[in-house]
Amino acid sequence: MAARVQAAGRTKNNATEAGTTRSQWLEEGMERFDVTIIGGGPVGLFGTALASLHGMKTKLIESLPQLGGQLVTLYPEKYVYDVAGFPEVLAKDLASHLIDQALRYHPTISLNQTVSRLEASPDGAYQLCTETATHETRTILITSGLGSFIPRRLPEPSAEAFVDHGIYYFVPPLAHFQGKRIVVIGGGDSALDWARAIADIAAHVTLVHRRGEFRGQQATVDHLQGHPRVTIRTFAECVQFRGQENLEEVVLADHRSHTEETLAADAVVAALGFVPDLGRLKEWGLNLKGGSIVVEGPMRTNRPGIYAAGDVTTYEGKEKLIATGFGEVGNALGHIRGYLDPRKRGGLPHSSNLKIQV
Ligand SMILES: Cc1cc2nc3c(=O)[nH]c(=O)nc-3n(C[C@H](O)[C@H](O)[C@H](O)COP(=O)(O)OP(=O)(O)OC[C@H]3O[C@@H](n4cnc5c(N)ncnc54)[C@H](O)[C@@H]3O)c2cc1C
The missing domain is CATH 3.50.50.60 (FAD/NAD(P)-binding domain)
Incomplete structure (x- = not known):
């Protein structure tokens, strides 16, 4: 049967x-x-x-x-x-x-x-x-x-136009990120784990967290800190998302230096819970x-x-x-x-x- x-x-x-x-x-x-x-x-x-x-x-x-x-x-x-x-x-x-x-x-x-x-x-x-x-x-x-x-959404209005065109709340198969420049946003286990998994195949990963301390596992933070293709940006926030049809760049604000910087990005993984x-x-x-x-x-x-x-x-x-x-x-x-x-x-x-x- x-x-x-x-x-x-x-x-x-x-x-x-x-x-x-x-x-x-x-x-x-x-x-x-x-x-x-x-x-x-x-x-x-x-x-x-x-x-x-x-x-x-x-x-x-x-x-x-x-x-x-x-x-x-x-x-x-x-x-x-x-x-x-x-x-x-x-x-x-x-x-x-x-x-x-x-x-x-x-x-x-x-x-x-x-x-x-x-x-x-x-x-x-x-x-x-x-x-x-x-x-x-x-x-x-x-x-x-x-x-x-229901994913917690990015608060910046400019993000909306790129959902599933470079901004992902539900992560697609990892092959999608092969050789690309990826920004991962978040400070919990989910963000840390995605940054770790994506770093193995991406050209580069920038992990952005608005606070100084991560809520996730310290072992994963240590791993990412030692990873040659990962940059960790704490006290930082993505304040604007730009591109034509697909996402092309992200504006990053540094809350300590009060400066802004534009990063070329093929995709953003928003791991906000x-x-x-x-x-x-x-x-x-x-x-x-x-x-x-x-x-x-x-x-x-x-x-x-x-x-x-x-x-x-x-x-x-x-x-x-x-x-x-x-x-x-x-x-x-x-x-x-x-x-x-x-x-x-x-x-x-x-x-x-x-x-x-x-
Ligand atoms: C990024 C991440 C990493 C994790 N890693 C681990 C780990 O390493 N180890 C670990 O133990 N846990 C881990 N967890 C937690 C783990 O996934 C959860 O504890 C587990 O999935 C809970 O299982 P569940 O069956 O209770 O609920 P869920 O997995 O949430 O499944 C609930 C299902 O119910 C369905 N549903 C909801 N409402 C209705 C409805 N009204 N009618 C019909 N269907 C409905 C949903 O569609 C869903 O498919 C992780 C979680 C995340 C987000």
Whole structure:
């Protein structure tokens, strides 16, 4: 039996390619699922694998036309070094492994659908509404991460004309920067990591940060400081972007010397972070704190049958890491299984005790 991948409107994408070659594209029905997972990032994908491995009838809904979440949308070409079992792995490859694992146990996957409305049925089940469909489910697991990916924009009006014509909030494949002069803007891990990755192939990288100290890892700052093709400009800001159709130069203001300088630039990567936005999920009556969903011990929200895991959640001591999200989603599904069938309370059994047929 193949995994079922459903999509609204335009479909198919690179990240799901591995899965869709083994998949059918079926019409949506009003089947009731045991668990519906909202968000196909790493945590939702691992949750999809676990839920279906443990016999729950599982659906995953993803708003983008591709699976993988931040791994494929924000940093596909970067190496990740802190996921168990992988000494180092490219983010897009990690996503691909997770997609393979999720599709192995035949879940139903709906792409291109953003969950917006929630309706409770009298018998305790829920209906989840997207622009194009209604999904019926006994429980819900929210793994919507950052929510919609809304990048923090450059404040200078001259930047707008060059978005995707030299100014990038979503980084294209790195080959795009081969042999070019690149400006990376930002002071966090994202800016530092992109500067490092791009420096390996670009003619030159200028890293611009308006403060004196970087918020990201010192080891990466040290690496960039010693890199022959990297210039670091702190206390500096890009105040103007110029060019014809495509970006050609950037005006850099130095806040200490109060001088301005024009840099030739083929591209700017604006790594200023993303604004988390839960979208319509904010209206579901869930306890929220700082734009995240408050969960208790077993990743339970304040509404019965609704659980959450991954970056979307908050609790004391929360770390927004892939490894943390994997643990959280296992915990959540152990409790969802017990919620669905009280005889199965007590968490997920060891998978090594299962007899698996795929
Ligand atoms: C540049 C960068 C580097 C990073 N490096 C590391 C690292 O080295 N190690 C590490 O552990 N972590 C790293 N992280 C953090 C890591 O990527 C996140 O912790 C992880 O992606 C969280 O996974 P998630 O599944 O919870 O959410 P996400 O990856 O954000 O996925 C959520 C998914 O839900 C979908 N969605 C949202 N709302 C809806 C809706 N209403 N309906 C349907 N779908 C919806 C989104 O489209 C998205 O695909 C990094 C992050 C960034 C930005």
